[in-house]
Amino acid sequence: MPSVTTEPFVVKRRGLGSTRTALFLGTALFGLMVLLTVAIVVVQEIRGASVRTPLEAVWLAWGGTPLIFAVGLPILLLVGAITALEEDAEDVLLTVDDAGISFGGEPARVIPWGDVRGVCRVERQEVDNTGEESWRPQLVVMLVEENALPLNPKAWGPSCPWPGTHEVLGRPLPYDALASAIAQRAPQIPVTNRGRVHA
Secondary structure, X not given: OOOOOOOOEXXXXXXXXXXXXXXXXXXXXXXXXXXXXXXXXXXXXXXXXXXXXXXXXXXXXXXXXXXXXXXXXXXXXXXHHHHHHOOOHHHEEEEEOOOEEEEOOOOOEEEEHHHOOEEEEEEEEEEOOOOOEEEEEEEEEEOOOHHHOOOOHHHOOXXXXXXXXXXXXXXXXXXXXXXXXHHHHOOOOOEEEEEEEOO
């Protein structure tokens, strides 16, 4: 029986695709734009020259695209900040809690502990249009007993890409961290690393 745990084990997207990272990069870009404007004004004031000409050269270049971007960016940042205050379901890749295992998304797919027969990490073979072979790590929640597993690992149970491996500059979920999180909540569930399997 799972032990009572107050805090769920949550794995979130941490690469460039996450809401918070995009918000941070947008804020940094807006800060650089403000600094550039202030620098132009200060330099021109020191030189005793017109401020208007260099500002127009910067902000009205390419048909005024930088100016349009500078005006629209604060609005995007405000909307992003409001969104980031709430839990962004798209940024949650995996949750392990007292109820079971949930794959991220909207709506999340929840597999209760009573249905889980095992959890494993596998690497599935993929071949692209050019015939190039690659191996993609997957997390599989097995719904079939070990002695009855079909040959095709896709039939073992629901799966998702191994959290953190597909995000740009992402941080893959450590296998030991997943095994520990499951052992704390459902010690009867085996967690295995099966390496490369042919789908």
